[in-house]
Amino acid sequence: MPLGIRIFLVYFLFVGLSGWFVLSTVMEEIRPGVRQSTEETLVDTANLLAELLRDDLRAGRLNQSRWQELFQAYGQRQPQARIWDVTKTAVSHRIYVTDAQGMVLLDSSGQAVGQDYSRWNDVYLTLRGQYGARSTRETAGDPDSSVMYVAAPINDHGQIIGVVSVSKPSRTVQPYIERSQRRLAWFGAGLIALGLLVGGVLSWWLSGSLRRLTRYARAVSAGERGELPRLRGGELAQLAEALEYMRNELEGKAYVERYVHTLTHELKSPLAAIRGAAELLEGEMPVAQRQRFVGNIQNESARLQQLIERLLNLALVEQRQGLEERIGLPLRALLDEQLQAQAARIESAQLRIENQVAEGVQLLGERFLLQQALANLLDNALDFTPPGGLLRLSAEMRAGYVELSLFNQGEPIPDYALPRLTERFYSLPRPLTGRKSTGLGLNFVQEVASLHSGGLRVGNVHGGVEVRLTLPRVE
Template sequence: MPLGVRIFLVYFLFVGLAGWFVLSTVMDEIRPGVRQSTEETLVDTANLLAEIIRDDLKAGSLAQGRLPELLQAYGQRRPQAQIWGVDKTRVNHRIYVTDERGIVLLDSSGAAVGADYSRWNDVYLTLRGEYGARSTRENPGDPDSSVMYVAAPVLDGERIIGVVSVAKPNRTLQPYIERSQQRLGWLGGGLVGLGLLIGGLLSWWLSASLRQLTRYAQAVSAGQRAQVPALHGGELAQLAAALERMRSELEGKAYVERYVHTLTHELKSPLAAVRGAAELLDGEMPSEQRRRFVANIDQESARMQQLIERLLNLAQVEQRQGLEERVAVPLRALLEERLQAQAARIQAAGLQLDNRIAAELAVRGERFLLRQALTNLLDNALDFSPPGGLIRLAAEVRDGQVELRLFNQAEAIPDYALGRLCERFYSLPRPASGRKSTGLGLNFVEEVAQLHGGALHIGNVEGGVEVSLSLPRA
């Protein structure tokens, strides 16, 4: 299972459990919270009424006063109020008054006048000087039919002469409870969903960053060019920088060791030839033979110089992870410049040139590397073209890439050599001299092509050999 998925599952489990626990706890607290708030209001109402009816109750004229009429009018009121999205169309309080013995003197519902309520907790506890409240079901089998009663004493000095009870059905509170639970459910669910979305994005970002680092490490271990991923965020950016430093140090060490071995191996032959010629020159010999050995020393010295220069150029390209510049380079003008540099050699061999590249066609890349690569391709074509042979240049655009084709008349490349032409130090004998080159030219061209995001292909065609070099179009 991917690390990002595991992180998300752990995060999902934690957020889900935490969200469920918090929501369920808050949901459970809504109902008692609403009822507690309502009870506090009922306490205030009961105490207010106790003060209002005190004088009438003390005088024994409660039933003859205006309170019964007012309570009846109160029960008939239609508030038409909208409270937090809930319509309130009728009043729900029930108010009754008992004397000091618990006998009901006044009832806003008119149902309990004369009844003995002295054993009901609201009246019983209040008459004892305690806080009187009760919750009683109107229908014993229906938990939603409960009614909350809160009482307040009617005092004559320090003596309790009666009790006022105010009642409110709990079912009238249910719409507010349900609305609060619904809103809280949506809000809580939205927050949990948002938390999971953020967790998913964080897990995806972390997983994607780790995948980039993994692909980078795999590419480096496979010897491929790879750009260190640009990561943001403390430790990941530090890890990417550490991997890049490690790659540079390891590649640098291995690269130096490989090139030292390669250079040592390749220099053995020309050094041996130079040393042998120098030993022979130390003795007496004819002037013609001496000139031949001196020429041999000069030739081998030039060969060593060329080998070192090409190795340095190749090392510079191989160590790069990207281009230093990306500019538009006119292809025809660059090739004409390279052909002009080889004009004497072309004229001496009587070669025919056919440049079919459009003047406006341009590639995008690093001019210096492109010049070096085209120089190597032309050198190779000139080396294998017979006197009076044809060299043809053409280019076309395909899928956003410029495909340069360089044809030269020559003998077909042997099948065994076709797949090895771009190997380092692999070379075929030149037709004119029979000698091999350093074997670094085509390898250099291939490295330059890959650095530009292109490719190099070499194959036999009718009448000769064609090299195809693809580069990004400007």
């Protein structure tokens, strides 16, 4: 199972279970919390009425007073109060008053006057100086029919002369409980969903960053040129930097070792020729022969210098992981610049040049590398073009790319050599001199093309050889 999915599942279980536990706990606390608040209001109301009724009860005027009419009028009121989004259309308190023996003297509902309520807990406990409260179901087996009763004593100089009880049905507060539970459920579900979304995004970002680092490590291990991922976040950024540092250290050691071996091998031949010519020059010999050996030393020295310069340029490109600049460059102007640099050689060989590249073609890349690549291509084509031969340059526009074609008239490339032309130090004998070059030119061009996300192809065509170099263009 991918790491990102595992992280998300753990996060899902943690957030989901925690959210469900907290939500269910709070939901369960809503009902008792509302009931406690209602009970506290009933206590205040009962004690207020106890003070208001005391004088009439003490004087024995309670039955002759207007309290019964007031209670009945109270029960018929229609408040039309908008509480949150619930409309209250009727009062829900029931009020009854008993004497010291528990006999009902007044009842706002008018149903219990004259009845004995001394056995009900609200009256029974209050008459004994305790807190009197009870909860009774109006319909047996129906929890929604529960009614809460709270009583307060009516005192006369420290003696309880009666009890006033106030009740409220639970069904009247149920809409507020359900509303709070619904709002809390939606709010809690939204928070859980948001938490899971954040967890999903975090898991996706973390697993995506690790995948990019994995692809980079695999590309490096495969010897490919990979660009270091740009990551945000302290530990991941440090990990990426550590991978890049490790790659540089490992590649640097392997690169130096490989180049020491190849350079040693390639330097043997010219150094041996120079040393042999120098030893022969120590003795007496004709002037013409001496000049020939001096010329050999000069030629081999130039060959060494060219080999070293091209190795340095190739090493510079191979160690690069990206371009230092990406600017628009006119292809025809770059080609004209290289043709002008080789003008003396072209003129001496009486070569015919056809530059068919349009003026408006723009390459997108690094100027120095593209100049060097075109110079190597042109130099290689000139080496294999016979005197009086033809060089033709053209360009075709592709989707986001330019394909530069360089045709040179000459002998076809042997089939066995075609797959190896871009290998380092592989070279074919030049037709005019029979000597090989450093074998680094086409390898350098291929590295530059790869660095620009392009490509290089060399093949035989009718009448000669054609090289196709693909590079990005300015749209």
